[in-house]
Amino acid sequence: MAAIAAGGALGAPARYGLAQLIHVPKDHFPWATFWTNISGSFVLGLVLALVLERFPPMRYLRPFLATGFLGAYTTYSTFAVETDLLLRHGHAATAFLYAGGSLVAGFVAVWLGIWAVRSVWERPQHHETGGGA
Secondary structure (H helix, E strand, O other): OHHHHHHHHHHHHHHHHHHHHOOOOOOOOOHHHHHHHHHHHHHHHHHHHHHHHHOOOOOOHHHHHHHHHHHHHOOHHHHHHHHHHHHHOOOHHHHHHHHHHHHHHHHHHHHHHHHHHHHHHOOOOOOOOOOOO
């Protein structure tokens, strides 16, 4: 619990800081939350590939980073509220673009994070050819 709480204590201000950098007018595409969630998804892919595949098991690292930090950094609740508000204010096309785009981009970002780690650590194998006489 302490590892999760410590990660969350760092992730929430990081999300707030990023949201302050991206200003979005009311009833427009929620770019701040979109980019926060997509960047968090990418980092989650990096973290999971590193923690689960490359480093020896560490009891508190995954709860600290994945559940704590990234759980507080990314925000499903804000995503859901923003989608609902767009729908309520008559911006259905933007709401569906936001919801669908967030899901697709989030999955792609996780995959890219995993791919990035694997591509750095996997070395091309040198095949020896049989030398004939």
